[in-house]
Amino acid sequence: MEKKFKIAIIGCGARSIAYAKNLTAAEEVELVACADPDREHLRTMSSYTAVKEEQLRIYSDWKDLCENEQDLDGVVIATPNYLHHQPAAEIIRRGIPLALEKPLTTTMKDSEYLLEAVRDFRPQLLIGFVLRSTPFYRKIREVVDSGAIGSVISIQADELVTPGVSSVISRSPWRRHTAMSGGTMMEKCSHDMDLINYFAGGRPIAVNSFGGSLLFRPNPNLPRKCADCKVKESCLYYKEPPFSEAAGDATLQKSLNDSMYECIYNIDKDVADNQVVSILYSNGVIANFTLAFNCRGTRGGRNIHIIGTKGRVWGNIDENQIGVCDTLSGQTQIIDIPVTEKGHNGGDRKHAMTLLEMMKDRTFRPDQDAYAGYLSNALCIASDISAAEARQIRFQYDANGFIKFI
Ligand SMILES: NC(=O)c1ccc[n+]([C@@H]2O[C@H](COP(=O)([O-])OP(=O)(O)OC[C@H]3O[C@@H](n4cnc5c(N)ncnc54)[C@H](O)[C@@H]3O)[C@@H](O)[C@H]2O)c1
Known part of the structure; x- marks a missing residue:
């Protein structure tokens, strides 16, 4: 067996599953570390791979992961959008091939901060434009x-x-x-x-x-909580399941959506x-x-x-x-x-495999780059x-x- 590529995932919610599943299905890839403050999410993510939680080095803070994991070949960042730019800039500075979920960041200022890191370090960066x-x-x-x-x-x-x-x-x-x-x-x-x-x-x-x-729009005739709502059974949005494949998992569904059963019209x-x-x-x-x-x-x-x-x-x-x-x-x-594959109309596996390509060929830069983001x-x-x-x-x-x- 040739060298295994060691990868880490930062942000182990619903989206991380597509990467974890597709990348660990490739025998050259080894998921070695994860960072997520929510252990429950991380547990669910690892349940979608053959990697046991005990085999992973687990961090609640991405900064600790970056400090302790000096031997990574690739990183996936799938944190909520406002938490993209800081871990991404750190991985870029370390020169590690990076799959960063879309969108690039949430503001022009944060995007420009990342673009400057890109200009200085010329990273191999794949933005999650999976379509x-x-x-x-x-x-x-x-x-x-x-x-x-x-x-x-x-x-x-x-x-x-x-x-x-x-x-x-x-x-x-x-x-x-x-x-x-x-x-x-x-x-x-x-x-x-x-x-x-x-x-x-x-x-x-x-x-x-x-x-x-x-x-x-807010509706004063409806209560804030679905539990108090008299018309909930006829409401299209009462317990309407989340969209991701991971929605099949009740734990993830619950933990990802603590606020799920608030009135969709009246929720802030x-x-x-x-x-x-x-x-x-x-x-x-x-x-x-x-x-x-x-x-x-x-x-x-x-x-x-x-x-x-x-x-x-x-x-x-x-x-x-x-x-x-x-x-x-x-x-x-x-x-x-x-289309024979599931996951974004067949895009998820190919997208995850692009990170593998980047790890194999350290000159390869995909065109879903930071400027596209x-x-x-x-x-x-x-x-x-x-x-x-x-x-x-x-x-x-x-x-x-x-x-x-x-
Ligand atoms: N490319 C696509 O088609 C696609 C599809 C879905 C989501 N996404 C993107 O993926 C990202 C994640 O979305 P999701 O659906 O998985 O959301 P999610 O809420 O299910 O997961 C986010 C995870 O990040 C964790 N997290 C929060 N703060 C963190 C921190 N400081 N460090 C590490 N982890 C932290 C949360 O605990 C959670 O487990 C978002 O940017 C979203 O836009 C992309």
Whole structure:
């Protein structure tokens, strides 16, 4: 057996499971250490791997992990969003290949702090834009890159969130507060902003957005706790399960969602549940994005439609096929996309394996890098400012690519 790559995970909640499961399934990888202040979460995470808790060196503080683990080949950070930048900067300084969950950070200031560390240390860094690794978006990328639709002119995309996910975002102890999650655009749609950037092929230069809490507004006729609610049995959000695969585990479900059974309308939160965003790119591409909570059934999930000078490509991520229309002939081709793996429509395993690739090849730098995370963040933050202040936000780039909103 060749050398085993020793990895550590910082933040061992629901998301860490996808990494722990996929990475420890590769026999070259050994999970040796974890940091999480909540032992229960860590226990659940390790139960998804063949690694016993007793085999792990466990820390409640990531700083202790960094101080004591001098021999790591790779690190995963999957802490809540506001706790990304500090451990990430430390791992970057140590030159260890890092998979950092999306979003990059929750503020422009923290993002720029990380970008400076990136500039100084040139790390191998993979941001958790797992949808780029799905067969669906890879196929669309292949079509766009092939020139089949000509040059991209406009992009329409949406994310239509199920009641279960709406429930998690609106009730999670950290997701429902902008100070901790960065807001719903940041927590839920940083992926979509990244994908739109990726397909647009230019830098965003202006944003207009509208929206906010349109669905889950406070309702004085409902009590704060579901237990006291007379209409709870007919409420779609009463005990609606969290979205992740880990939701099957009652312990995790409970511990992740202590506030789960507070009224979704009356719980204290400041994040949006519906928003629209229009973007203009430096190369003239225009894009429109809609986020809506509370959507089920056909054409839910994520849809995208890219219109080019010679044709169009479109699809719904859950339908496992895309359409490509050639404008000159008017012919449409439907392309099936077989997806055999679970976890973000087949993206989770491939994404986790990218960290393995980075550990094997210490020159490999994936294109889901810190700057992609920064541009996505800038769009999410600018959208929220635009919606709150009812004005257009323009992006001014300095020589380092840092953005000033004007
Ligand atoms: N790429 C994706 O598609 C995707 C999907 C889900 C979540 N995420 C991201 O993954 C991250 C984690 O999300 P989650 O769903 O696992 O949340 P979670 O709340 O289930 O887990 C977060 C974990 O971090 C731990 N934690 C809190 N403070 C910590 C600290 N100081 N040091 C170490 N650990 C700490 C918590 O105890 C918890 O176990 C978030 O950034 C989220 O946006 C990404």
